[in-house]
Amino acid sequence: MTELFIHYYYPVNEFGPAMPGMLIGGLGILHVFLAQFAIGGGLLMCWFQWLAMTGRVPKAREFLDGYFKGLVLISFVIGALTGVGMWFTSVQIGTSTIGLMIDVFHWVWATEWTLFCVEIIAGYTFYRYHTHLSDKANMGLLVVYSLAAWGSLFWINGILSWQLTPNGWLDSGSVWAGFFNSSFWPSLVYRTAVSLTIASLVACVFINLMKDTDVADRRVLINRAAQFLWAMVPMPVVGLWYLATFPPDSQSWLQGGSIAMTLFLALAIGASTLLGLYAVFGLLIRRLYINVSTALLLVALAFGATAGGEFVREGVRKPYTIRGTLYSNSIREGDVQHLREIGSVTNDPYPLRDASAYFNANLALGAKVYRFQCSPCHTLEGANGLSHLTATWSADQLRHNIAMLQRTKAFMPPFAGTPEELEALVFFLSWVNVGRPDVWPWETTDEDLNRIRHWLDEAGTGPGSEVDVYRSNTGG
Amino acid sequence: MVECDSEYSGNGIHRTMNTPNCLAALFPTGLSAPAAFYLVVYILTLVVHVVFMNYVFAGSVYLGWMGLRRVSQPSGERHDTLPAQIIRDWLPMALSTAITAGVAPLLFVQILYQHSFYTANLLLLHRWMAIVPVLIVVFYLMYLLKSRAIDIWNPIWRAAAGLLVFCGLFFVAWSWTENHLLSVSPQSWAPMYESRQMFHITPELWPRLMIWLAGSFPTMCMLVAWQIRLAPGTDQDGDQPSRRLGSVTVTLPSLALGGLILAMAGLVWYARASGEPVVNTWKEPLLGSSGRLYVYAAATGMLVQVIAWLWIAVIGKLGALPLWLATAGGLVTIVGVTVVREIVRLAHFPDLEATIENRIGDAGTAQGFVVFVISAAAAGVAIGWCIVQGRKASAQRVAS
Known part of the structure; x- marks a missing residue:
């Protein structure tokens, strides 16, 4: 494997x-x-x-x-x-x-x-x-x-x-x-x-x-x-x-x-x-x-x-x-669950090209998750830039919307990583949105991770359109 | 050679081929029959591509050189040698054929070496993506060189256009060679990515390029010789009405023999540049039982070509027998060298065989092979018919 x-x-x-x-x-x-x-x-x-x-x-x-x-x-x-x-x-x-x-x-x-x-x-x-x-x-x-x-x-x-x-x-x-x-x-x-x-x-x-x-x-x-x-x-x-x-x-x-x-x-x-x-x-x-x-x-x-x-x-x-x-980020539908367990970038052998720009390991992890899961379709601050899309979101909004990504926008694939990776991505995006300061405090609690885990489970690993099918079948 | 059935493999793809073990036995790589089958198809299609590629590359060098030699000619005049006339006339079509023939090996290399090939492509992003625009420029320059419009140009500009064609093709050859070397060097991938390096220059790069480039001359000379011999109006001994044939039987053998000698020198340089540890990795598979066959084949093919070209130079005619010998020798050499290239690649990459087996586990079961065979046969008939029409038209053109 x-x-x-x-x-x-x-x-x-x-x-x-x-x-x-x-x-x-x-x-x-x-x-x-x-x-x-x-x-x-x-x-x-x-x-x-x-x-x-x-x-x-x-x-x-x-x-x-x-x-x-x-x-x-x-x-x-x-x-x-x-x-x-x-x-x-x-x-x-x-x-x-x-x-x-x-x-x-x-x-x-x-x-x-x-x-x-x-x-x-x-x-x-x-x-x-x-x-x-x-x-x-x-x-x-x-x-x-x-x-x-x-x-x-x-x-x-x-x-x-x-x-x-x-x-x-x-x-x-x-x-x-x-x-x-x-x-x-x-x-x-x-x-x-x-x-x-x-x-x-x-x-x-x-x-x-x-x-x-x-x-x-x-x-x-x-x-x-x-x-x-x-x-x-x-x-x-x-x-x-x-x-x-x-x-x-x-x-x-x-x-x-x-x-x-x-x-x-x-x-x-x-x-x-x-x-x-x-x-x-x-x-x-x-x-x-x-x-x-x-x-x-x-x-x-x-x-x-x-x-x-x-x-x-x-x-x-x-x-x-x-x-x-x-999925459009090159992740196989059947692998999403596995990547949520082992981490999407755990085995990524390629280091970051601009590693020195990130002041701690968690921020660098977020950058790696962005590179693997988001950059196939998005830029950070250019065309279809995540900064433009998320600049007004609060940290909790980011956590929720990314964890339930395929429900946030049905044409998005599900997030395929661990709760820790998702939290690192939220940290990375928030840091970019505030202008990439040299140092920036960020706190993650166990409760944050548990909520992310709960949202990931609730969203499931299938596409957002399956949610629509589910709703129409159940009248939800 | 290939049996087809529709057994469902259970992995989402149908199994359609059971390839006989004889194909696997052809290679000293320990590959399974399906993997060896894909390797055979890859090598055969690559050989076809190489034949046309050799014509285009060596032709561009020859035209570039002739352009430089003619810079003293006044504008409006162009006194070409017979080979230069032919090459200039056929170069755009030869490039088109080389590119089209290159699509098939490009397809099969993705089956066999997908991960390493893609990784090298990605790491060489800028140059890799520059290949297409460079080839477009080269293509149009070839048409320009062929046109009468360029005759009125200053000879310096004409020579510059010829040199640009050569430079463009050299860029493409260099990029492909570097891509290949990078693809067999996985230890370089992560550091290269991290440091944003745009080049992967290793000691093997230049001798490898030298082997390919010098080795392209005998093929080009052989094809040009056939074009002269088969041109309507040429008699059975290869005598053309043109008085310039005398120089052709000196020029073509000289170029072919020079290319062969330089290619052999390139081989020695390559072995020395690779260093002992690297050479040791491919020594055993290359000199083992089936690997040896291809080394001997390549060497024999080169020897046969040397004899054939010397024969042509001595008799002063493009005789059928020496030309057939040069053709057979050339093809055996290209096949031998192409197989040796794969053996060296597999030896470089201890995990590659397992990776291929993994890939073939999926790819080797795809349906459509029978349709491909039927289509290839029909295409062969259609192409044959087109060539017959072309021959008829050529004869009529000469007659009129």
Whole structure:
């Protein structure tokens, strides 16, 4: 058991005033946007290849040439590398989470990798040789590329949706029960529609940048590219279907339970609605011509909608990173009780980097508990800073609210340490809140520890949402 | 090779694989069959990554060097050697392939050495996270070097762009090597964390880098030689219409042999730099019954490569037989060295085998292997078809 727990601990990095989630969130949004552009772009190019082959759009070949160059230069470089960057960042931010995901789904990931290989080879073959290949061969390459790109979405979608709705995996341990979870299909359909939308809007930018093309030709190309925006029409229904698969507590965060998530959802819906209305009434029904500025603005709106949507997708998993298994601070649900008995940092082999800043051992213990249990999501005085959240709380309030953390805020995980550790954390936070004086008196009585122990027992080791279930079952 | 069933292991994950003991017998590490199986998959995928990585790295050195030699050329002119033309043209795709091929070993290293790999990543935070932006810059510089736009640049700036590509790749190689050395040095973790050190410079670092970097040249030369030989318009003896082929049969063998000699010197340096206590930890497993096989394989592969490149230099042609010999020798060397690397890693880390067994206890039972095999086979067919299309198009381009 001790051996296992030693492998729980990793050196924890802090990122100044930025909370760790901001780092992975920023990179993740960029990567998702570019990856979805690559997926939709492949399908859009198949469509334009067909238009070129059948002579329906004379300028389709020129468009394809420029669009694919753009895709190679943007998506094959930044898109691919931010994908690797996502793994690197996941290790930095959610070490245990990415570790567990790899343990469970490594063959699924390896399957996705085989599709990456096809995507790269098919893409580069088209890029290098399309001017010397027959239309049929070019179409073949684009179809292979598109299938591989969409296939990679299929596989990664299963892993990401599993984090929120692992469903049958929790009971049976079956990877496939977890993969084809309740949010898998709505998420896949939704992301496919988003991919088509992004590809279409980016195409409008590229069309405007084509040389030796007059406005009439551009209008024809834009009208054709805009056909992919029909994918936005069913998005509200698919979105509702997707939201309906969320666990009840996750739904409640979006409905005002967590105002940040509600606002980000509103941002995503607002941006998508504006985009959708313009796409349907302006581009599809009235067949308007748009210039590069308008096209860029629409791409920016799509990026905003993606950013909001990805923030919501990450946020609604709280208090977990893998529902029912791993809390957002990388502590396994089943280990909370054990850590309450042996202490959460008792076996932590990493000393504090600023040990000299703490005038006694109890304060240093509090700093260590903060580092292990709180810093994965919070900073002290920066973004989502504990000082901002707790500055007005009294010591007793801190003790009570942290001991019953999952009841204080249902999207928080339970405290996973001994009463002594909790008291040290309260001491540490209070000390930070008063400006970190060189010496500061702090008294802990047996009664304080007993009360903390009582509150910990009362809160239990499960998530706060279980309390809601308990209440609704008992009428409490 | 692998049987699949659906026996429930009782730990929340299904058991799907029973790997035959022959895989375990391949390694002198005492690993169980499932652990050895993952090690084999890791090594095979790493070998593929290394082949492309070698092309990219040695190619960037060669281009950087050629850029420096051409600084006296006037702007608007670029008289490249044939290898430089080819490398410049293929470098972005080779980097893309190297990165994509690198995803698989990156996945399996997390299965085998999760805790130590992650810990080293975390301790080298700043440089580790710098790898991605550096590679993005390198990627775009490669496209720039390939483009006609750079021809009008001042040759000094052209040379600087080539050198920056090399510097970026060197940074990545250095960071990975340091990460590896840190991952096998658990006694350094806590002190390094506490002191906020950003570097883990040990005596083994530079010779290790030298082995990898010098060893990349024979692979790059072999691949470039094949590219020249298989280019449409080249006859069966590897003769190209170009008069520059004469210099190719001097340049490529010189680079390959120089790389092999420097890599061997790096090996000696590495053994000396590691110090006797460290060498003693891996001497026994490395020179034991199965470890010896890989040491001999690597040495034989190097010898075969030396013979092949000398043969090419003497006959002045990129003949099929010596090229096949260089290819076989190169692959055997890479496989041998990659296995030896793992044996040394396991010897460094007395507890690692137990840790792997612990990890494999969970990870080795994950489902999805059959889907992976089917997908890999389908991907192989699709990639093969794409390559055929590329060959057809190349032939047509030359014909037209």
